Amino acid sequence: MGSNSHLQTLSNPTTLVIFGASGNLAQIKLFPALYELLAYGHLPERLSIVAIFRQSSAALDTVMSQVEVTMLRQHRECDPAILARLKSLIRPIIMDSTNQEDYYRLRDMLDGIDHEFSVAHQRIFYLAIPPSIFKPVIACLGAAELNKEYDGVARRIFIEKPFGSDLASARDLIDSIKTHFEEHQIYRIDHYLAKETVQNILTFRFQNPLIRSIWNRDGIDYIHIRALEKIDIEGRSDFYESLGALRDLLQSHLLQLMALIMMDAPTAMESHAIHEQKNALLGAIKLPTEPIDEFANRGQYQGYREEVNNPESQVETYAIVKLGVDLPEWHGVPVVLETGKALDHKDTSIEVVFRDRHNIDSGRNTLTIHVQPDEGIELQLTAKSPGFGYETRPVSMNFSYNTAFEGKNPEAYERVLFDAIAGDQTLFSTSAEVLACWEILEPIIQTWRNHNSIPESYTKGSEGPVGGIGIRKSVTT
Ligand SMILES: NC(=O)C1=CN([C@@H]2O[C@H](COP(=O)(O)OP(=O)(O)OC[C@H]3O[C@@H](n4cnc5c(N)ncnc54)[C@H](OP(=O)(O)O)[C@@H]3O)[C@@H](O)[C@H]2O)C=CC1
Numbered sequence: 201m202g203s204n205s206h207l208q209t210l211s212n213p214t215t216l217v218i219f220g221a222s223g224n225l226a227q228i229k230l231f232p233a234l235y236e237l238l239a240y241g242h243l244p245e246r247l248s249i250v251a252i253f254r255q256s257s258a259a260l261d262t263v264m265s266q267v268e269v270t271m272l273r274q275h276r277e278c279d280p281a282i283l284a285r286l287k288s289l290i291r292p293i294i295m296d297s298t299n300q301e302d303y304y305r306l307r308d309m310l311d312g313i314d315h316e317f318s319v320a321h322q323r324i325f326y327l328a329i330p331p332s333i334f335k336p337v338i339a340c341l342g343a344a345e346l347n348k349e350y351d352g353v354a355r356r357i358f359i360e361k362p363f364g365s366d367l368a369s370a371r372d373l374i375d376s377i378k379t380h381f382e383e384h385q386i387y388r389i390d391h392y393l394a395k396e397t398v399q400n401i402l403t404f405r406f407q408n409p410l411i412r413s414i415w416n417r418d419g420i421d422y423i424h425i426r427a428l429e430k431i432d433i434e435g436r437s438d439f440y441e442s443l444g445a446l447r448d449l450l451q452s453h454l455l456q457l458m459a460l461i462m463m464d465a466p467t468a469m470e471s472h473a474i475h476e477q478k479n480a481l482l483g484a485i486k487l488p489t490e491p492i493d494e495f496a497n498r499g500q501y502q503g504y505r506e507e508v509n510n511p512e513s514q515v516e517t518y519a520i521v522k523l524g525v526d527l528p529e530w531h532g533v534p535v536v537l538e539t540g541k542a543l544d545h546k547d548t549s550i551e552v553v554f555r556d557r558h559n560i561d562s563g564r565n566t567l568t569i570h571v572q573p574d575e576g577i578e579l580q581l582t583a584k585s586p587g588f589g590y591e592t593r594p595v596s597m598n599f600s601y602n603t604a605f606e607g608k609n610p611e612a613y614e615r616v617l618f619d620a621i622a623g624d625q626t627l628f629s630t631s632a633e634v635l636a637c638w639e640i641l642e643p644i645i646q647t648w649r650n651h652n653s654i655p656e657s658y659t660k661g662s663e664g665p666v667g668g669i670g671i672r673k674s675v676t677t
């Protein structure tokens with residue numbers, strides 16, 4: 201994690217190949233991120249973006265107008281001149297990503313770009329496509345020798361989550377990628393790791409002596425990590441029907457946050473050392489020994505079945521799991537992971553509730569890392585209310601990114617793409633981490649699958665199913 205690396209301009213001539221350029225991710229995250237990187241001068245001078253479409257090349261115009269709409273909706277500036285510059289870097293190609301023959305056309309196009317600039321470009325293959333076609337796409341890239349690195353010019357493959365849909369399929373995917381790409385070429389994306397507030401977790405924990413001294417079972421009572429969304433599945437029916445909330449978000453993003461919050465200090469703030477400690481922590485996460493219903497719950501918002509046109513759907517749009525860590529420093533500290541769609545508010549945060557070791561029962565001290573929105577860290581303390589009496593009440597001490605730092609925080613996907621070009625694997629998941637995450641949740645996945653468990657229904661815009669609220673409350677008492 202190089203200091204101020206985000207201020208650099210990358211110089212490697214690069215061709216970024218986006219599979220799934222017409223998809224939701226490309227429109228709402230990737231192209232807006234490229235726009236920002238371009239606007240702030242962080243892209244290499246020699247950059248080409250190859251956008252792969254299944255259908256008409258007119259799709260590029262549609263995507264560009266969608267990017268504009270998305271950015272304006274997010275209250276971000278969208279300068280038509282920069283958008284036009286971005287568009288000028290994009291070369292659309294229509295191909296069937298599962299048809300081998302089409303990859304020879306793609307290869308010719310990429311070679312053509314190298315000839316045009318008289319320099320071999322590093323190539324980044326970004327799979328913004330449904331997980332069901334990861335394997336055939338990777339195999340086709342391999343068969344067309346688009347994986348081969350010559351003269352130290354990089355070939356990298358970027359794979360979106362979810363990486364598999366259970367332990368067996370994740371193993372299978374890892375094995376099939378390994379037959380075509382080497383570990384240094386593989387980047388498994390977990391965009392939560394690239395969020396500024398998440399990157400700060402290790403600094404916050406290990407470079408503040410006060411925090412470091414209380415960050416263990418003696419100081420901490422319980423931890424609640426949540427990614428609550430107001431949005432519903434936004435038309436992503438096929439995608440969501442094949443996964444559900446546990447696999448979409450909890451298996452990846454939330455377990456990664458848990459690892460960062462509880463892992464031991466790395467020997468150095470560099471990729472290998474950080475991954476080593478994260479992996480050790482993930483390996484120590486254990487499910488409680490109680491029946492699964494007592495520590496895991498799932499729900500489905502009302503109207504979901506109509507939306508996905510499947511009256512029988514048992515896919516969850518909400519999931520909550522209580523876990524523990526089998527390490528002496530964390531013994532007895534429950535951790536609740538919770539995520540859901542169509543809830544009453546958006547809140548991605550990590551709440552750390554401190555132990556009242558002296559049983560003075562004067563109110564809780566809670567530290568909340570606000571991942572989004574309103575990025576920052578808040579400490580809840582007890583204070584005396586001003587006046588002649590001795591009443592007390594909870595107050596907050598706040599650190600807000602908006603006021604503490606000048607300039608804008610790079611969005612997660614800006615960081616992902618920046619690191620893609622720079623070739624920095626720190627903020628990506630390793631295969632061991634991915635497998636450890638699936639292994640933790642496998643008993644829940646099996647039970648929900650084998651027992652045909654029906655998700656509890658909840659109203660859109662509510663705080664989730666009653667069973668979930670019960671699990672949340674079980675750690676607070
Ligand atoms: N959307 C999001 O917020 C996030 C998504 N992701 C991940 O990104 C990936 C893509 O998600 P998302 O963009 O939402 O999905 P979409 O369904 O919106 O888009 C998928 C893209 O893949 C193309 N595609 C679909 N099926 C095929 C096929 N059989 N052969 C070739 N191309 C195909 C689509 O083309 P066409 O338009 O022609 O159908 C489209 O361009 C997933 O792995 C998802 O988990 C990760 C984080 C956030």
Ligand SMILES: O=C1O[C@H](COP(=O)(O)O)[C@@H](O)[C@H](O)[C@H]1O
Pocket residue numbers: 427429448449548
């Ligand atoms: O990975 C995913 O993340 C988004 C939420 O991302 P955020 O950065 O806005 O928190 C989620 O909506 C989507 O279902 C999931 O695939």
